[in-house]
Amino acid sequence: MITSSSKEPEGLWLVDQPKLAVIVGSQGDNLKLAHKLVEAAKNINFDPTLIDLVALNLPLYSSAEEARDFPKKAQTLRDLLVSSDAAAYINPEYNGGLPPSLVNAISWVSRMPDGNWRDGFARKPTMLATQSGGSGDMMLSIIRLQLGFLGAHIIGRNVQTKKPNQQTLELNACLKDLALSFKHEFFKKSKK
Numbered sequence: 431m432i433t434s435s436s437k438e439p440e441g442l443w444l445v446d447q448p449k450l451a452v453i454v455g456s457q458g459d460n461l462k463l464a465h466k467l468v469e470a471a472k473n474i475n476f477d478p479t480l481i482d483l484v485a486l487n488l489p490l491y492s493s494a495e496e497a498r499d500f501p502k503k504a505q506t507l508r509d510l511l512v513s514s515d516a517a518a519y520i521n522p523e524y525n526g527g528l529p530p531s532l533v534n535a536i537s538w539v540s541r542m543p544d545g546n547w548r549d550g551f552a553r554k555p556t557m558l559a560t561q562s563g564g565s566g567d568m569m570l571s572i573i574r575l576q577l578g579f580l581g582a583h584i585i586g587r588n589v590q591t592k593k594p595n596q597q598t599l600e601l602n603a604c605l606k607d608l609a610l611s612f613k614h615e616f617f618k619k620s621k622k
Contacts, residue, residue: 448515448609450476455483455521455532459561463589463597464520467559470601471518474609479510483531491537504538511539511550516557516608517582520589523562523569528576536576552581555611557604559589561597566590585611 450471454464464480471478488503489495511517521529539547556577560566567590574584585607589600 447475447477449513450478450608451481451511451514451517452478453481453483453511453517453519453532453535455519455529455535456524457482457484458522460520460522460559463559463561463601464518466597467518467520467589467601467605470598470605474602474605476516476605476609479514481507481510483529483535486531486535488531488534488538491534491541496541500541500543501538504535505542507535508539508542508547508550512546514550514554516555517551518557518559518604518608519573519577520559520561521569521573522560523564523566526568528569528572532573536580540580548581551577554582555608556582556584557588557608558584559601559604561591583611 452464452467452471454461461482461484464482468478468480486503486507488501488507519532521532524530539550541547558570558573560569562569570588570590578584585604587600587604587607589597589604591597591600
């Protein structure tokens with residue numbers, strides 16, 4: 431379990447329990463990082479849902495595949511994204527870009543026939559994380575551009591590390607920034 435090294439002042443943490451969609455586009459180290467994020471998020475009163483895009487195993491998007499059948503799994507993914515209050519995307523860098531599972535998932539979600547798919551991204555406080563063999567800089571730049579284009583409000587800080595011992599501090603700092611970035615008020619006001 432990940433815990434903060436410092437104790438937070440009374441009356442600071444979340445009033446309610448915002449839903450956090452934790453979207454991971456690969457397995458291995460990034461999936462481990464996603465599990466750490468889920469535990470850290472619970473510690474500060476988020477209600478996290480881990481979405482493993484590899485395990486979800488969506489069919490490869492194409493207009494021909496869409497014409498044949500719209501996968502229930504893509505609708506479920508869209509519903510999870512729409513119902514979340516915030517999102518965390520945890521992905522490695524694949525050949526200087528995004529993992530195919532993430533590109534495919536966004537493609538399916540963006541093709542929802544009812545037009546409600548934008549609510550899965552627009553105005554959502556969003557954090558980015560990577561544990562890549564390289565720096566992960568290219569992937570973080572690309573996902574920041576793509577999610578920003580879809581309307582996500584991406585926090586400035588990323589979790590970007592190759593060293594598991596640095597993850598605890600970075601995860602907690604990003605989660606606090608994510609909580610602070612919400613448009614509506616989540617924090618109790620202490621008037622003393």
